[in-house]
Amino acid sequence: MGALDGQVAVITGASSGIGAATARLFAAEGAALALLDLKPVAGELLGLGTDTGHVTGHVVDVTDAAAVERVMAEVVERHGRIDVLVSAAGILDEVPFLEMTPERFDRTIAVDLRGVFLAARYAAPYMVEAGRGRIINIASQLGIKGGTGLAHYVAAKAGVIGLTKALALELAPKGVLVNAIAPGPIVTPLIDGLSEEWKRSKAAELPLGRFGRPEEVAPTALLLAGSPGGDIYVGQTLGPNSGDVMP
Ligand SMILES: NC(=O)c1ccc[n+]([C@@H]2O[C@H](COP(=O)([O-])OP(=O)(O)OC[C@H]3O[C@@H](n4cnc5c(N)ncnc54)[C@H](O)[C@@H]3O)[C@@H](O)[C@H]2O)c1
Structure with missing residues (x-):
């Protein structure tokens, strides 16, 4: 089971x-999945369906309020309800603060913060109606410790942590538990643009001496989504981060 x-x-x-x-x-734990992304979801992921849950893919831009509202309604139409939302869509680019244009700042805030707000805003009503649900927002340790060349990203991720606490307070009495995960550096395409030299020196300063892998972050999401493990987490920010930040 x-x-x-x-x-x-x-x-x-x-x-x-x-x-x-x-x-x-x-999927391995039996959930039905609605997979949302700007890019079409690969067939390998769509093939994760099991006896207990099927998988649907939805191309959507999380910055588009009307599209996010529509896609949540479509998910409920296809799957019957929404028990868990994991907001992992995000972008990252590096630019010194003194060269950061307002447009570049706005773009990161739009995807990394507003996108998290919109997903929660349009998924939560279905959870509240059912009297139960879990919302898991992927923030970043940089939202806690800051980082150079990343003012837009740091502001967005600190915003996600604050948003998580506010939603947690408002929604916990309605049975919806909201928490965040603030990973450390994780080997994914998101950090492809960072230099090898930066990656080497960053890994050397981590107590664990290495970056994490996405498979090492997912179990934290499972903990928060599951029961009884996730039943008493409210407004928390968990840190699978190789020891980089110890709040
Ligand atoms: N990789 C890391 O080191 C790291 C560390 C801390 C936090 N995070 C956060 O984890 C989350 C996942 O990042 P990842 O490392 O898996 O990156 P990734 O680039 O592998 O995946 C991000 C996904 O988000 C999608 N996306 C981007 N903009 C979108 C939009 N407007 N609408 C819908 N989908 C969109 C992309 O197409 C991509 O598939 C992000 O929020 C990121 O900020 C990553």
């Missing part, structure tokens, strides 16, 4: 990295 047998999970950013690893783990 899987930990998520019979549950329906929506995962944004599901085509790659942490979102895709979470999809694989949740």
